[in-house]
């Protein structure tokens with residue numbers, strides 16, 4: 001008998017009928033003798049609906065006062081779904097109690113709409129579990145040192161669930177969602193994509209950061225830091241499916257490399273459409289140039305991803321980097337107005353229609369020739385590589401957005417991802 005955390009996404013909580021099914025599933029686990037803590041998201045569409053109401057009254061603003069009220073507002077979605085689930089569990093004949101973040105408390109920083117969890121007090125939950133109750137803890141929210149309600153950023157319930165599991169030293173945190181696991185790539189792009197039975201935490205972190213939106217990236221970081229065994233599985237199986245079968249389904253995110261049974265060199269192909277490329281041409285090749293260019297961008301809170309500086313010719317060099325597409329116009333403005341005049345650069349060019357495609361796998365640590373195989377595959381498809389970046393377990397290329405699907409399909413095939421034994 002173990003202490004288990006379940007997390008249910010908005011789709012699973014999307015109607016009273018579905019909440020009833022969640023209660024039946026949780027009831028099955030509780031009756032099998034497990035101590036159950038459940039972290040639900042808001043009912044699907046609810047967070048968007050609430051935030052849209054705020055926007056109707058006043059356009060989005062970056063002020064603390066506005067952010068505070070957005071969190072006050074958006075957090076109600078999870079409060080409602082949590083109470084409904086507790087009611088549904090009681091209707092199933094189980095003792096159950098729900099708590100908002102501040103009641104636990106889940107203490108966070110004060111950064112409204114993107115707060116970070118600092119600590120979780122497990123006292124209340126442990127007392128209730130010992131009394132045989134199923135405990136529901138709201139996802140997505142917490143409370144800051146001043147007693148203000150905060151939220152953790154969109155998709156933040158994943159992080160809540162993992163953090164609660166870490167605080168309680170749960171045996172496993174199961175994330176029930178509308179996909180049945182982590183795939184070798186997005187099945188909407190490659191029909192032959194295959195579900196991975198296990199994936200290492202480091203690979204998952206790379207895939208999440210590269211745009212596989214299965215889990216909020218911070219939840220994966222948290223799971224890695226506190227070694228929380230994490231499983232992503234489908235909430236669409238019938239609730240009365242055999243418990244042992246359910247407990248083995250989906251994708252387990254592992255920490256120990258020898259647990260990683262699938263000995264593939266490349267585990268998955270990730271991609272990200274939302275990038276844009278910026279090049280500053282003809283900048284003097286002197287110390288402090290990268291800092292001058294990127295410092296201004298960082299000051300504006302814009303994340304920079306791939307960065308390339310060319311070899312210099314006649315004391316001048318070219319400097320290219322990518323940013324999120326949503327930040328592209330702002331980054332170009334900052335460079336034009338503030339950076340270029342003082343830099344004496346010759347030219348600024350940009351391309352918002354690029355994407356990044358990456359191969360990810362811990363096997364890349366111990367195998368050579370993996371990147372060159374990727375480059376050969378792309379060249380055979382006639383796809384031009386504009387930028388390359390690598391880490392120990394991934395190689396990424398920046399290419400024209402219009403070749404993204406072709407590249408992902410070709411790489412999926414070249415690395416035999418559809419054929420490995422599952």
Ligand code: ASP
Pocket residue numbers: 009010041042047048077139140153154155156157158
């Ligand atoms: N309800 C929040 C959102 O829609 C948090 C979550 O679902 O994880 O982003």
Ligand code: MG
Pocket residue numbers: 009155158214216
């Ligand atoms: Mg989610």
